[in-house]
Amino acid sequence: xxxxxxxxxxxxxxxxxxxxxxxxxxxxxxxxxxxxx
Amino acid sequence: xxxxxxxxxxxxxxxxxxxxxxxxxxxxxxxxxxxxxxxxxxxxxxxxxxxxxxxxxxxxxxxxxxxxxxxxxxxxxxxxxxxxxxxxxxxxxxxxxxxxxxxxxxxxxxxxxxxxxxxxxxxxxxxxxxxxxxxxxxxxxxxxxxxxxxxxxxxxxxxxxxxxxxxxxxxxxxxxxxxxxxxxxxxxxx
Numbered sequence: 001x002x003x004x005x006x007x008x009x010x011x012x013x014x015x016x017x018x019x020x021x022x023x024x025x026x027x028x029x030x031x032x033x034x035x036x037x
Numbered sequence: 038x039x040x041x042x043x044x045x046x047x048x049x050x051x052x053x054x055x056x057x058x059x060x061x062x063x064x065x066x067x068x069x070x071x072x073x074x075x076x077x078x079x080x081x082x083x084x085x086x087x088x089x090x091x092x093x094x095x096x097x098x099x100x101x102x103x104x105x106x107x108x109x110x111x112x113x114x115x116x117x118x119x120x121x122x123x124x125x126x127x128x129x130x131x132x133x134x135x136x137x138x139x140x141x142x143x144x145x146x147x148x149x150x151x152x153x154x155x156x157x158x159x160x161x162x163x164x165x166x167x168x169x170x171x172x173x174x175x176x177x178x179x180x181x182x183x184x185x186x187x188x189x190x191x192x193x194x195x196x197x198x199x200x201x202x203x204x205x206x207x208x209x210x211x212x213x214x215x216x217x218x219x220x221x222x223x224x225x226x227x
Contacts, residue, residue, distance in 0.1 A: 001099070001108075003097065003099075003143035003144065003145050003146040003147070004144025004145045004146075005143060005144050006085065006086050006141060006142075006143055007142045007144065008038060009085070009140070009141055009142070010038045010039070010040055010139075010140040010141075010142060011038070011040070011138075011140075012039075012040045012041075012042070012043055012044060012136065012137040012138060012139075012140055013039070013041065013137070013138075
């Protein structure tokens with residue numbers, strides 16, 4: 001198979017897919033429920 | 038030049054009872070191939086033309102599917118008359134490959150460090166089968182004949198128009214698959 005003249009070199013390195021880890025959320029303290037006296 | 042996306046090219050394989058063979062007679066046991074310089078010259082493959090005797094090493098692929106179908110397979114040896122007596126002739130496969138690693142671009146094609154098959158069209162005596170998807174391609178390359186009909190995503194029977202008409206269909210399929218995004222393909226075919 002004659003491909004013809006060489007033209008250029010391409011370096012193909014697919015980038016790995018990086019999924020950012022979710023940041024841990026701060027625990028939320030529930031306010032005490034006040035019931036009417 | 039650096040690219041995060043594979044370079045897409047087109048290839049032909051001859052199909053024998055035990056597997057798919059490249060144009061130079063090397064069997065592809067699976068739909069992936071890493072280039073090796075058989076002359077034992079050191080350095081990263083594929084070598085540049087000056088570093089390696091002709092034909093230089095690498096996994097070859099053409100840029101133009103039209104050129105592929107007129108250079109290999111039916112067109113190179115078949116006439117319309119031969120198509121009518123086709124059961125005596127062996128089928129071939131035309132495919133879309135993704136080239137990665139070092140890819141040397143030439144005027145009409147590429148030489149790559151690695152090739153991975155995205156999709157093939159198997160052309161037999163008056164029939165055609167389109168095979169895509171990793172597991173289906175793995176099985177066809179390992180043992181092409183027993184399961185070809187069941188593995189084909191599309192099967193076209195009774196091609197009465199002969200090879201002249203069939204090759205238009207092959208080129209159409211190849212162009213369609215070349216444009217498809219690989220991750221969409223993997224997702225849809227499992």
